[in-house]
Amino acid sequence: MSERLNKYIASVGICSRRAADNLILEGKVLINGTTAKPGAYINETDIITVNGQTVKRNRPAKVVLAFYKPVGVTCTEKDRHAEKMIKDVLNYPHRLTYAGRLDKNSEGLLLMTNDGELIDKMMRGGNAHEKEYIVKVNKEINNDFLEKLRNGIYLTELKLTTRSCKARAIGKYTFSIILTQGVNRQIRRMCEMCGYKVKNLKRVRVINIQLAELKPGEYREVNDAELEALYRSCGMNYIPSTYVNHKI
Secondary structure, X not given: OOEEHHHXXXXXXXXXXXXXXXXXXXXXXXXXXXXXXXXXXXXOOOOEEEOOEEEOOOOOOEOEEEEEEOOOOEXXXXXXXXOOEHHHHOOOOOOOEEOOOOOOOOEEEEEEEOOHHHHHHHHOHHHOOOEEEEEEEOOOOOHHHHHHHHHOOEEOXXXXXXXXOEEEEOOOOEEEEEXXXXXXXXXXXXXXXXXXXXXXXXXXXXXXXXXXXXXOOOEEEOOHHXXXXXXXXXXXXXXXXXXXXXXX
């Protein structure tokens, strides 16, 4: 991704953008050893020298958290109508974004990260990443209901048929379901089309990351082994030294 040279110099903390423009005009800024021109753009691989000194921006370490979103918390960064947002319950020094929403009345695992590329890879529906949920409904589950879920259900409101999925009963009123797509309120809509109403919905896994023993409002930094598997599943390379909580 390209960036204006004067903005980059200012972000490093050397001087203001206006002063950076003056340094460029005076020929005191080099890009890969060549005198920079006013209005120049640079990318992440370029080497910038100012007054004979190479300058480099210290980027924040990358972070991936497993966070237990409680019921009643809205997945949003700014919404004046939301009673409680992620920032109100997750106290962490880095600014993070969720990779895959959970609606206000649902709870469970949210992956929080400042790695934009990872979020993009995870959010692409064509990658068919698994997300597992435990769902409690208002009446007894039967095989016919589970088979309908597995085969895909036409959602009239959205005019689409859900992908086939895995579903199994784990109690009289409770079942596990594994989806590979992210339609808005998908499980609730699927159940409603079958005459059931969701009473509780909890996400317990995203790809290989488990909710495990976390309690509502708690988080943990995802460890190296989990991160390596997560990034590999997204077709990305994992470099431990760039992440918080890495082990050498």
